[in-house]
Amino acid sequence: MSQSILDRLAHLVDGLSIVSVCIGSDPDAALSISPDASRVTIGSSEVAAVTVIIHPGRVAKPLQALRGKSYQCTGEMQFLASLLVEEATTPRCGAQALLAAYARALIIHVLRDELASGRMKTGLLAGLADARLSKALVAxxxxxxxxxxxxxxxxxxxxxxxxxxRSFNACVGETPMGYLRRWRLECAREALLAGERVARVANIYGYASVDAFSRAFRAAEGMLPSELRTRSGPAGASE
Structure with a gap:
């Protein structure tokens, strides 16, 4: 069995990017996920000890299933949380790189814990927790x-x-082909924001033509892929 089948999170966390880590006060071991799934907070006070801001991307989908949830960190998660808080409150050389690495590892542990627990009954995490459906999702x-x-x-x-x-619809909450279409568009969006050429993105993600890709993208995003690509900055300004 290939490693890609065994690792249910591999292709989700590939797109996990930490925008920033903000320092506040009153650290503890509580971790919570914001309602829009864009922030993970360590600290239980109104002004949290550390707030991790996550770049929107493919990992946002499973995190959105956990939005508003809180965790009391134990074991490895507690250790990572303590490292993150210590580094945030006592910055030293290489702090930003370590903060992003600790935050990324902590979020992966949260997702891994949810998969192992089987608490989610519907949605992507529920599908990934299923021994059979996960093989199709990872594919x-x-x-x-x-x-x-x-x-x-x-x-x-x-x-x-x-x-x-039947199982996919009931567990994940949509059809397999519907999920495939959305996943392709999410990956395509990331590639366009990174400055990839529209024609190449269309080819990579299985569209029959640039026109077919543009129609699908516009229906989902409300703009043409070339418009989004231009927004990515100088690297994406030219076709």
Missing amino acids: IHGDPGRRWNIEGLAERAGMSRAAFM
Whole structure:
């Protein structure tokens, strides 16, 4: 069995980027996720000890399922939280790199804990926690440009077509092909913001033509991919 099948979080956390770590006061071991899933806070006071601001991306989807939740950090999470707070409140050489690394590791532990707990009953994390559906989801995440169909994804999951469709819809909350389309667009959006050329993005993520990609992107995002790419700055200003 390949590593990509074993690691259910690999392609989600690839896109996890820390924008900044803000320092406040009154540190403790409480961790909470903001309602919009853009911030993870360590500290229980109104002015938190450390607030981690996350760049919107593919990892936002599973974090959104946890929005508004709070955790009392224990074990490895408590150790990481203490390192993060110490580094934030006593900055030294290399502090920014360590802060981002600690924050990233802590968020991965939160997601790993949710998968292991099986607490989520619907949504992406619930699908990734399922022994069979996770194989199809990881296949989508790892190769979104492939011409997937229901039969191929059901085979990955080791299920019949009908059973796979029923289970995926009930667990993840949408159809497999609907999820594939959204995942492709999320990945395409990240690539465009990084300055990748529109034609290349369309090709990488399995669209038949640039026009087909542009129509799908505009329907989902309300703008053409070239418009978003231009917003990414000088690197994306030229086609």
